Amino acid sequence: MAKIRGAVTVDAERCKGCELCVHTCDKQVLGMSEAVNSKGYHYAYMANPEACIGCTNCGIICPDGVISVYRVKVEE
Amino acid sequence: MEVNDIIKPENLVYQKSRLMAEKQFNFCPGCGHGVVVRTIAEVIEEMGIEHDVIGISPVGCSVFLYDFYKFDVVEAAHGRACAVATGIKRVQPDKFVFTYQGDGDLAAIGTGETMHACNRGENIVIVFINNGIYGMTGGQMAPTTLEGMKTTTCPRGRDVKTMGYPLNITPLLAQLDGVCYVTRHSVHTPANVRKLKKALRQAFENQRDKKGTSIVEVVSNCNSGWGLTPKAANDWMVENMFKKYPLGDIKVDGKLVMDMNAPR
Amino acid sequence: MEEREMRLMKGNEAIAEAAIRAGADAFYGYPITPQTEVMEYLMETDATARTGMAVLQAESEVSAINMVYGGASTGHRVMTSSSSPGISLMAEGISYLAGAELPCLLINVSRGGPGLGTIQPSQADYFQTVKGGGHGDYKLLTLAPSSVQELADFIALGFDLAFKYRNPTMILADGALGQMMEKIYLPAQRPRMTEYPDWATNGTPVGKERRFVTSLNLLPQEHELVNIRLQKKYREMEQNEIRYEMIQCDDAEYVIVAFGIIARIAQKSIELARAKGHKIGLFRPISLYPFPYDQIRELADNPRIKGLMSVELSAGQMIEDIRLAVEGRKPVGFFGRLGGMVPTPEEIETALYNYFNIK
Numbered sequence: 101m102a103k104i105r106g107a108v109t110v111d112a113e114r115c116k117g118c119e120l121c122v123h124t125c126d127k128q129v130l131g132m133s134e135a136v137n138s139k140g141y142h143y144a145y146m147a148n149p150e151a152c153i154g155c156t157n158c159g160i161i162c163p164d165g166v167i168s169v170y171r172v173k174v175e176e
Numbered sequence: 177m178e179v180n181d182i183i184k185p186e187n188l189v190y191q192k193s194r195l196m197a198e199k200q201f202n203f204c205p206g207c208g209h210g211v212v213v214r215t216i217a218e219v220i221e222e223m224g225i226e227h228d229v230i231g232i233s234p235v236g237c238s239v240f241l242y243d244f245y246k247f248d249v250v251e252a253a254h255g256r257a258c259a260v261a262t263g264i265k266r267v268q269p270d271k272f273v274f275t276y277q278g279d280g281d282l283a284a285i286g287t288g289e290t291m292h293a294c295n296r297g298e299n300i301v302i303v304f305i306n307n308g309i310y311g312m313t314g315g316q317m318a319p320t321t322l323e324g325m326k327t328t329t330c331p332r333g334r335d336v337k338t339m340g341y342p343l344n345i346t347p348l349l350a351q352l353d354g355v356c357y358v359t360r361h362s363v364h365t366p367a368n369v370r371k372l373k374k375a376l377r378q379a380f381e382n383q384r385d386k387k388g389t390s391i392v393e394v395v396s397n398c399n400s401g402w403g404l405t406p407k408a409a410n411d412w413m414v415e416n417m418f419k420k421y422p423l424g425d426i427k428v429d430g431k432l433v434m435d436m437n438a439p440r
Numbered sequence: 441m442e443e444r445e446m447r448l449m450k451g452n453e454a455i456a457e458a459a460i461r462a463g464a465d466a467f468y469g470y471p472i473t474p475q476t477e478v479m480e481y482l483m484e485t486d487a488t489a490r491t492g493m494a495v496l497q498a499e500s501e502v503s504a505i506n507m508v509y510g511g512a513s514t515g516h517r518v519m520t521s522s523s524s525p526g527i528s529l530m531a532e533g534i535s536y537l538a539g540a541e542l543p544c545l546l547i548n549v550s551r552g553g554p555g556l557g558t559i560q561p562s563q564a565d566y567f568q569t570v571k572g573g574g575h576g577d578y579k580l581l582t583l584a585p586s587s588v589q590e591l592a593d594f595i596a597l598g599f600d601l602a603f604k605y606r607n608p609t610m611i612l613a614d615g616a617l618g619q620m621m622e623k624i625y626l627p628a629q630r631p632r633m634t635e636y637p638d639w640a641t642n643g644t645p646v647g648k649e650r651r652f653v654t655s656l657n658l659l660p661q662e663h664e665l666v667n668i669r670l671q672k673k674y675r676e677m678e679q680n681e682i683r684y685e686m687i688q689c690d691d692a693e694y695v696i697v698a699f700g701i702i703a704r705i706a707q708k709s710i711e712l713a714r715a716k717g718h719k720i721g722l723f724r725p726i727s728l729y730p731f732p733y734d735q736i737r738e739l740a741d742n743p744r745i746k747g748l749m750s751v752e753l754s755a756g757q758m759i760e761d762i763r764l765a766v767e768g769r770k771p772v773g774f775f776g777r778l779g780g781m782v783p784t785p786e787e788i789e790t791a792l793y794n795y796f797n798i799k
Binding site: 227232233240242246251252253261264267271291 | 509533653
Binding site for chain 1: 177179182183188189190191201208210211214363370405
């Protein structure tokens, strides 16, 4: 029985900290960093990576297109 | 499996379109403009028309549209995008021409040009971002600003008696014979973004098939102008903007599908 | 010398016929007296069937000039024609065309103003055309025909100059030229363009960088460079594109300076004056921008010449440029009619005698 595992990368420098991805994610994968980027924005990151299923919703909703999504089928 | 094992090129399922240029968007954090601009690029990339497309940027928050795309774009004077599009399309009928306009550009200063391009049934795509406010100039009232909504030029709320009513322009344009497709969408949820993408694809296909003018309206947030966080702005939009500007198809394939008699 | 077709034509119709033969790609216009026949002729003769060019009646002059802007951005030969109030409406678009460095052909068949004015001829759009009209530091290469033949010939020339400099060319005509009929020799049909300049936004070529057309630059350091580049272009025009005609100036004691229809009338005035033994000549600027300052200064430098007189269908606009050229060397008189009135040759003749006390 295969399980879907996902992961996302966030271009932290280009993230504007709008948090829409955090709210959009159904699996509560994303959170906002403590640190700020060079523009002073907190940026999104995978706070809870195990839960990611690579659904691409965060990538789609990101206004700045800073999220890339990966997905793989893992044989259990 | 480790995260690093998942993040490999062969596992990539989503990234921004390769037609996006390096330049960072000048839009505010959380603004709907960013999603629409990216979605248009995806449609153009998927249709393989990047060498045959010319975009027209307006005056407004998206004035620098030409900086964001890796295809030809022309800047237009405020409100004139539909006339510029006509000028381009009439000498280059085989190219895909689209305008990208805000509510001031399309429904205030550009009302004449918009209306007549639609009336002529120009084979173009008009992308209309309706956020009920003039964002770029600092948040003034737009034709689509809701009754009672506060902006810098109606600080006590829009008073319809002196300032006119919110202008629901797309159903008006839908009544013109030259217009084949009018549809209203949003980008506040992934499901809605996917619907918008389908609509944009349909619009460009209509242009390919010379069916007349397609108008894709996107009701969007303007979190800066509305003084809310992006998430709160989207919630406010759903509660308020959608009431006056409900999502859905207004005209498809030349036929009105919206109930024109329903109260708006 | 190529065999040219001869026809008796009205000015406005000659503009249209010449546009078709110049291989124009599009005409976007709006009706306004006294130039509406330009578009009517294009439609009547079915220009689109003849060469495939687009002819479109826009909903306003504002729309028309922006259609021209769009067409011009694709590197095609596009044009419009209008008359004074319509040209005022186009001012924004003209500034954008100049700022974005787009070639196009504009024609103003001037009428009396200001405001809605009258439909009779005037030359009171001189300032608007050569000193601005639209906002910002830009210049329109401006040609002033004084015959229907010149009007027709300037169409192809206007397009070519526009593309040479990537700048709009304006033909400043007037209602008299637009409406009068003269025998002219039409140029042969030349093909429409098949290749377009590299800067044109007509679909990114495969393997090449995409293009964009804009007149916007929010960084003043960069925008100053844009303006400096425009100014360099204008200095080049001033070097290379001065056009004028001198009639009977070799022995003249007084010189009338006039353009357009007035130059035609003034020729008759000179004939009348010469018959009375007076030595009068005519200096006719053909390019109003760039203005033939040096050539007029040369006349003023000539000890034989006692004075110049500007004759215009206005309260005196070109006279300011004549005075700049003359720089006080000789007196510069003025005679003008306003509001659409056109003087007779005798009126001009009398005005000259009166101003310079010629008995």
